[in-house]
Amino acid sequence: MLSFATVFLASIVGSSLGAAVNNTGLVDTLRDAATAVDRVNDLPKDSQFVFDFFNPTAGVSTGAGGSVILANVASFPAVVGNGAAMAVGILEPCGMNTPHTHPRATEIQFNVNGTIRTGMITENGGRFIMTDLQPGQMTIFPQGSIHFQINEGCEPALFVSGLNSEDPGALQIAQRFLGLPPDIVAATLGDIGIEEVMGLNDLIPDSVALGTDECLQRCGITRTSQPTTQQQTRVSGNAFPSGVTASTYATGYQSAPTTSSKSH
Numbered sequence: 001m002l003s004f005a006t007v008f009l010a011s012i013v014g015s016s017l018g019a020a021v022n023n024t025g026l027v028d029t030l031r032d033a034a035t036a037v038d039r040v041n042d043l044p045k046d047s048q049f050v051f052d053f054f055n056p057t058a059g060v061s062t063g064a065g066g067s068v069i070l071a072n073v074a075s076f077p078a079v080v081g082n083g084a085a086m087a088v089g090i091l092e093p094c095g096m097n098t099p100h101t102h103p104r105a106t107e108i109q110f111n112v113n114g115t116i117r118t119g120m121i122t123e124n125g126g127r128f129i130m131t132d133l134q135p136g137q138m139t140i141f142p143q144g145s146i147h148f149q150i151n152e153g154c155e156p157a158l159f160v161s162g163l164n165s166e167d168p169g170a171l172q173i174a175q176r177f178l179g180l181p182p183d184i185v186a187a188t189l190g191d192i193g194i195e196e197v198m199g200l201n202d203l204i205p206d207s208v209a210l211g212t213d214e215c216l217q218r219c220g221i222t223r224t225s226q227p228t229t230q231q232q233t234r235v236s237g238n239a240f241p242s243g244v245t246a247s248t249y250a251t252g253y254q255s256a257p258t259t260s261s262k263s264h
């Protein structure tokens with residue numbers, strides 16, 4: 001199936017990101033403007049008020065399971081001073097926007113098509129909330145909540161999200177948590193070994209990632225090797241100790257898993 005999303009993602013990869021627009025100077029100008037009128041007049045072209053999610057020149061995060069495209073202060077400077085941003089998720093079959101938070105925004109998510117499962121925990125003590133959004137339905141992720149979205153279907157699915165910050169930010173839970181000092185992570189997890197921490201870190205796929213075994217099996221999709229470019233950068237404070245070798249884990253993509261209990 002040459003799906004919409006396949007064509008779409010190919011067009012992103014094949015086109016524009018290498019030539020991503022640098023809006024830094026324009027954003028500085030807009031932020032320095034004395035009034036909102038000045039800001040409007042600092043954007044002389046009508047096209048500066050259009051962001052094309054299906055042909056973006058910036059703001060794209062891609063993994064093996066799809067993409068999230070974000071129109072924010074960097075990719076769409078017309079939002080400067082307006083406190084709003086918008087994201088579109090293109091989730092391939094079983095594609096999962098991995099658990100994350102937005103440090104500066106509440107998100108309201110509208111499901112365009114497909115069935116998109118969402119899950120959320122708002123804070124310590126808050127119960128887990130899960131939805132299976134049908135086309136035309138929406139949900140809300142309060143600022144700071146941990147949430148995820150997964151396409152439960154075997155066709156691509158689309159969602160649209162409004163965010164009440166022009167710079168909502170995103171914090172991917174697995175990448176950031178495993179990016180803390182390895183002895184801190186090991187102790188937090190009940191004293192697993194540093195080798196295990198290193199091994200787990202090495203596995204974390206970029207978002208949008210391939211989702212659950214159940215979905216992949218139902219849709220007849222083989223789990224493939226996924227890019228891992230979103231892991232936390234190591235500096236001296238969170239460095240892996242020298243002379244320690246990461247544990248290796250079964251990654252599940254050499255052969256289709258047959259049970260829900262994997263070796264890790």
Ligand SMILES: *[C@@H]1O[C@H](CO)[C@@H](O)[C@H](O)[C@H]1NC(C)=O
Binds near residue numbers: 024025
């Ligand atoms: C973007 O442009 C600004 C100056 O307007 C410059 O300081 C910055 O380094 C540029 N960033 C990139 C990634 O080229």
Ligand SMILES: *[C@@H]1O[C@H](CO)[C@@H](O)[C@H](O)[C@H]1NC(C)=O
Binds near residue numbers: 003005114115153156
């Ligand atoms: C959702 O819309 C996209 C774009 O038109 C299309 O490729 C995809 O197949 C649709 N998914 C479903 C489940 O209808």
